[in-house]
Amino acid sequence: MRIEKKATVISTSVATLLVIMKMTVGIFSGSIAVLASAIDSLLDLTVSLFNYFALHNAEKDPDDNFNYGRSKIEPLAAVIEGTVISLSALFILYEALVKIAHPREMEHIDISIGVMVVSIIITSFLVLFLNRVAKKTGNMVIKADALHYKTDIISNGAVLAALGLVSMSGEQLFDPILGVCIGIYMIYSAMPIIKEGILMLLDAALPEEEIETIKTILQSDKAVTNFHHLRTRESGSHVFISVHLVYNVSISLYDAHLVADKLELKIKEHFKEKKAHVLMHMDPYDDSEINDAEDLY
Known part of the structure; x- marks a missing residue:
């Protein structure tokens, strides 16, 4: 198995673990920030599975139907991944704005904080691994995946900060406000991925x-x-x-x-x-x- 495919298997496994942790705590705590992070991890899981499929098909030899191979599946996967990130960000923005308009108190904040700390540690190790694979192979799909999980570290850090502020001050608005910031940052991060993928699909010249x-x-x-x-x-x-x-x-x-x-x-x-x-x-x-x-x- 190519190292790129191994990387997608590892990222899929990590995303599955994070979804279970965050979704459970997000539902019971009522935190929009944690729930938003859980949804993002669920999309990470979907994207990682799609990336495995993309890399598996991209490495197939040319045939009568695809004389030049299927390598353009890789930039197509990057565009889809960037789009998924943007759509999930819009959902997070919506949920955050709803909570600002209709505040509700969070529960189990200590457990939520613990889950986010563990999530940041696990994701950091994954990003280090994906960056190493991306640097070694130059693969666009892995590069996009690494960037995706890198934004997760930042968003998870923001969620942790929001939970800490709510815990110390009792002010519930910190949670949805940080959710808005996370959503905006995710859209900002997705744009370069989408742009690079589209340029490659349009056969743009090399740098x-x-x-x-x-x-x-x-x-x-x-x-x-x-x-x-x-x-x-x-x-x-x-x-x-x-x-x-x-x-x-x-x-x-x-x-x-x-x-x-x-x-x-x-x-x-x-x-x-x-x-x-x-x-x-x-x-x-x-x-x-x-x-x-x-x-x-």
Whole structure:
């Protein structure tokens, strides 16, 4: 099993444990903040299960129906995860506003505080693990999952602070006010996840610094006199690069192919954390103007 899939199994198990703890205490205590955190953990569980499904299918080999594989399931999963976070945040905002309008007293505050402390400790270990996996693999789904649980630590800390303030002051409004803050922060955190996933689904080019690195590699061999039509895109853990290499007209096809293979290997070494697919078209002269004209039609 790939380490990414193992990570989703672990995050699913942790989310299940947190849902049971928080939901039980949230219902009996009447705390909107704890209940909101429980709902967030329930969505974490759903998302982690979906992430496992996404990674399982994304790693399948290309076939007759999916010639380029199913790697775009990964950014699709990230967009869905970001959307789920946003929807859960809206629900939390609604519940918090209802409690502000119709205050009700909390019970079992000490137990609620204990559950939130345990939740923060468990989630912190999970985030450290997911960050390590994300850094090692560069996987977008794991990166989104790590960010999701990182926001949980902050929201859980806010819930703990709210419970502490209610316990010390007896003022019940601290609970729903912190719930509003949590909801707003969750929406703010979800936006980058959704944006990155959508850009990847739309085949946005690689970041400018990566493109500059590719250009430097292409210019590293003197046999290549020029290049054009450099195009890049990213799909989950896969990177796709195509380019036209211009050679001197006297070069043999064999030698041109050897140069292209060498440059392709250098590019793949640069993207060693991902699966790079490099397509190089070999031109005996610079036909960029002809290619540009054809692109207009």
